[in-house]
Amino acid sequence: MRLFTVIAVCATFLGVPQAASATAPADCYDRAAPVTYEEGRIETPALPGGTRVPYELVEAGGFGAYPDRLRAELCRVRTSAAAERVLRRHGARLWETAVARAQGRITMGTIDRYDDRPLYWTRLMGTRDLRQWQPRFPLDDAGRAALLRTYEYASRGVSSTTFGPGVKRVLVSGFDPYQLNGEIRRSNPSGASALQLDGLTYGDGAQSVRVQAVMLPVTWSGFDAGIVEDAFGPHLTAGAREPADLIMTISQGNRGVMNIEQWAGAWRGGSPDNNNEGEAELIPPAPGWPQPSPTPEFIETTLPYGAMIDAGTGPWPTALNPRLCEWAAGTRPTGPVQCRTDGPSPGSQAQSGGGGDYLSNESMYRSNRLRLELGRTGLPGGHLHISALVYPANPLVVINDAFSADRAATVDQTVALVRAAGAAA
Structure with missing residues (x-):
C-alpha cells in the first residue's frame, strides 16, 4: 500500500511556482x-x-x-x-x-x-x-x-465559461469536498469530474461539442448569494452570446450507482454545510435574477436520460431515480411526509427531490428554476448523482492505490455520461 502515487514534476506552467516564495510580511x-x-x-x-x-x-x-x-x-x-x-x-x-x-x-x-x-x-x-x-x-x-x-x-471557473463559435455548448457543475468534520481526507468525485470536463471538446457527427465546468461551494450562504444562477444564467438569458445547449449539475450520491434525478424539490432541509450552518426553509430567490411566481414545488429533469442509460458506461449502473417526498397541501413542515415514485400529487408541497434536500438538490432546482423562468423550457437540464468514494481504512493514509483507482473509474464514467448527454442534446 503506497501513500502516494508518484508523478513527474514539470518546472512551470501558466506561471506555476515549484518552490515556495518568500513569506509575506x-x-x-x-x-x-x-x-x-x-x-x-x-x-x-x-x-x-x-x-x-x-x-x-x-x-x-x-x-x-x-x-x-x-x-x-x-x-x-x-x-x-x-x-x-x-x-x-x-x-x-x-x-x-x-x-x-x-x-x-x-x-x-x-x-x-x-x-x-x-x-x-x-x-x-x-x-x-x-x-x-x-x-x-x-x-x-x-x-x-x-x-x-x-x-x-x-x-471556481465561474468567470471563464467561454465556449467559442461553432460548437454545441454543455455547461456542468461539480462540488467542493464536504462533511469534513468527520473525515478531513474527503475528496468529491463531482469536483474531480468538473476538472476533467472543463474545456473538453469532442465530435458529435458533423458537430463538435464543448463542455465548460464550474465548481460550486458546499455553503448555503454561497447559494443564497446566487453563485448557481451567476454560473448558469449568462448562458440561459434571451440573446445570450453563447447560449447553452444542455446544463447539468453533478454531485456525489450513494455508493455504487449513478442516478439521474427525475425531480428537484423547492425545500432545503438545512443540514449543516461546510460552515456548519443550515436552516430548514424554502429555497430563497437569487439576487439579481428573475424568479417564477409562484415558485414551482418540483421541477422535472429534461436531460436525455435514455441516451445516458443506453450509453452502457461503467463500472456503476446508471438509472433514472423517480423518487420524491412531499407534504400534503398546507402541511409543510410539520405534517406527515409521503415518498413516491409516480410523480408529485396535485397540490402537494415539496419535502425533497430524488437527490434529497441538501445542496445537490438545490443546485438542480436553482439552475432549472432559472432555466424555466428565462423561457428555456425545451433545454435539456437536470442533475446527476455519482457514486460515493470509500476512504482508506487506516486514517493516517491520505490516499492509496485502491482509492485512486476507485475515484478515477467513477470520474471517467461521469465524463462518459456527460459526453453521451451532450451528443444526444
Missing part, C-alpha cells in the same frame, strides 16, 4: 481576525503519527507556493482596483492550472491527477488570507466581500 495580515468555520479547518491538527492533511494535500498537489505568492502580492497593492486585478489573475491561474493538471496536460506534485483536494485547500487558504488581510487603503466589509467574490468566481 507579517504586518500585512491580522491572524486574530475572524475566518469562516470552513477556513478554520485548514489548521486541523494532525492525528498522532500523521500529518496536517490540508497542508499535505496542497504540497502533494504541487500548489505549495500559491498561497505565499498571493499573500506577498496582496501586501504590495495600494488600491482596491489593483487588488481586484491581482485576485482575478491569481484565481484564474489557480483554476487553469488545476484543470491542466487534472487533464494531464502538465505534471506536478506527487499525487494522482484526479485529486480535486489540492485545489480546494489552496483556494481556501486564499480566502482565509484575504479575510485577514490588512491593506494599505481603506476597505469596508462590502469591498472585502466583493474582492472575495472576484477570487472565488475566478478560482
Whole structure:
C-alpha cells in the first residue's frame, strides 16, 4: 500500500511556482481576525503519527507556493482596483492550472491527477488570507466581500465559461469536498469530474461539442448569494452570446450507482454545510435574477436520460431515480411526509427531490428554476448523482492505490455520461 502515487514534476506552467516564495510580511495580515468555520479547518491538527492533511494535500498537489505568492502580492497593492486585478489573475491561474493538471496536460506534485483536494485547500487558504488581510487603503466589509467574490468566481471557473463559435455548448457543475468534520481526507468525485470536463471538446457527427465546468461551494450562504444562477444564467438569458445547449449539475450520491434525478424539490432541509450552518426553509430567490411566481414545488429533469442509460458506461449502473417526498397541501413542515415514485400529487408541497434536500438538490432546482423562468423550457437540464468514494481504512493514509483507482473509474464514467448527454442534446 503506497501513500502516494508518484508523478513527474514539470518546472512551470501558466506561471506555476515549484518552490515556495518568500513569506509575506507579517504586518500585512491580522491572524486574530475572524475566518469562516470552513477556513478554520485548514489548521486541523494532525492525528498522532500523521500529518496536517490540508497542508499535505496542497504540497502533494504541487500548489505549495500559491498561497505565499498571493499573500506577498496582496501586501504590495495600494488600491482596491489593483487588488481586484491581482485576485482575478491569481484565481484564474489557480483554476487553469488545476484543470491542466487534472487533464494531464502538465505534471506536478506527487499525487494522482484526479485529486480535486489540492485545489480546494489552496483556494481556501486564499480566502482565509484575504479575510485577514490588512491593506494599505481603506476597505469596508462590502469591498472585502466583493474582492472575495472576484477570487472565488475566478478560482471556481465561474468567470471563464467561454465556449467559442461553432460548437454545441454543455455547461456542468461539480462540488467542493464536504462533511469534513468527520473525515478531513474527503475528496468529491463531482469536483474531480468538473476538472476533467472543463474545456473538453469532442465530435458529435458533423458537430463538435464543448463542455465548460464550474465548481460550486458546499455553503448555503454561497447559494443564497446566487453563485448557481451567476454560473448558469449568462448562458440561459434571451440573446445570450453563447447560449447553452444542455446544463447539468453533478454531485456525489450513494455508493455504487449513478442516478439521474427525475425531480428537484423547492425545500432545503438545512443540514449543516461546510460552515456548519443550515436552516430548514424554502429555497430563497437569487439576487439579481428573475424568479417564477409562484415558485414551482418540483421541477422535472429534461436531460436525455435514455441516451445516458443506453450509453452502457461503467463500472456503476446508471438509472433514472423517480423518487420524491412531499407534504400534503398546507402541511409543510410539520405534517406527515409521503415518498413516491409516480410523480408529485396535485397540490402537494415539496419535502425533497430524488437527490434529497441538501445542496445537490438545490443546485438542480436553482439552475432549472432559472432555466424555466428565462423561457428555456425545451433545454435539456437536470442533475446527476455519482457514486460515493470509500476512504482508506487506516486514517493516517491520505490516499492509496485502491482509492485512486476507485475515484478515477467513477470520474471517467461521469465524463462518459456527460459526453453521451451532450451528443444526444
